[in-house]
Amino acid sequence: MQRNIRLRLLSNIVILYMLLAFAWWSFLLFSKNRDAFLAKSELNKIGMIANGLVQNDEEYRQTDFFKELESKYKRQEWMILGEAAVFVISLVIGVWMINQGYNKEIDAVRQRRNFLLSITHELKSPLASIKLILETFRKRNLGTHQIHQLSSNALEETNRLHDLVNDLLLAAKMEATYTLNQENINLTNLLEELNIRLGSKYPEVKFEFRKPESPLIIQGDLAGITSVVVNLLENSVKYGAENPKVSTVLRQGKESIWIEFADNGIGIPDKEKNKIFDRFYRVGSEDTRKTKGTGLGLYIVKQVVLAHKGTIEVSDNRPRGTIFTIALPKGTIS
């Protein structure tokens, strides 16, 4: 990091030096051009006066020779100005583009590093606990209740691994081609079912679902839409604060069907809002973060929504928290 700052400072100094040097050379060229014009003009004036062609400076300034010399001098002045402008504009655009590329590269390196750290942790911890459970089974004679308890834990860890591998596969698939299964999905039922499922998984969180009077059906990919809803609900829990509450609203618009997921969690700073949908992007740094994750969830969510020709937006909830709003086109297969 320190090295990057030093490099940046050095390149800024070099750029500043180039601009100052260029300004100096332009000024010099300008004044030399004027000196040359004045000297040539003066020499000719003296010659013309000596030959009796003109009497004084005023008459000399009316001659064709002077007029041509003056217009040539003006042209040269404009040429210098034009070249200077082109150079400065090209330099500024070039520096801006290099800066953009540099920032992107730094972000990508940071994301890759974060991803590697988090994926290692995400793979290692369930594996370690499954290993421990199996070793306990082998070493000790356990009662039925203990066996039941430990196998449930192992199963939960296996599910976690399964979800992680699924997310990785889905993200890899999105990079290539994601072909949608087209089927009718009853969104009302799906959202109700998933809210109930997550409600029993996280009893400390209050899940609310406001559904429309009549069931809303869209055409789409059931696995993809399920993954969208689960990811958003799980995130609301993961990034929740005290008295966690997650509310889902499903409603029908003119051309689209809207789903809104609102939580009262830690919220997302404005400058992070457009980055959270990037692959592997997680707010903050892996060294200080406490929550688990890979930064793939919202990437998958956005890609699935886009594949359904929908949109997703993120905004602040009041007094605190986050709202994700999804719009999906209406339409069913008859």
Ligand code: ADP
């Ligand atoms: P992960 O949860 O694995 O880090 P995601 O792609 O699901 O990855 O989310 C990216 C980032 O967006 C998270 O690291 C988190 O900082 C932020 N985020 C997502 N959902 C929420 C939310 N409901 N409230 C606050 N922050 C969120």
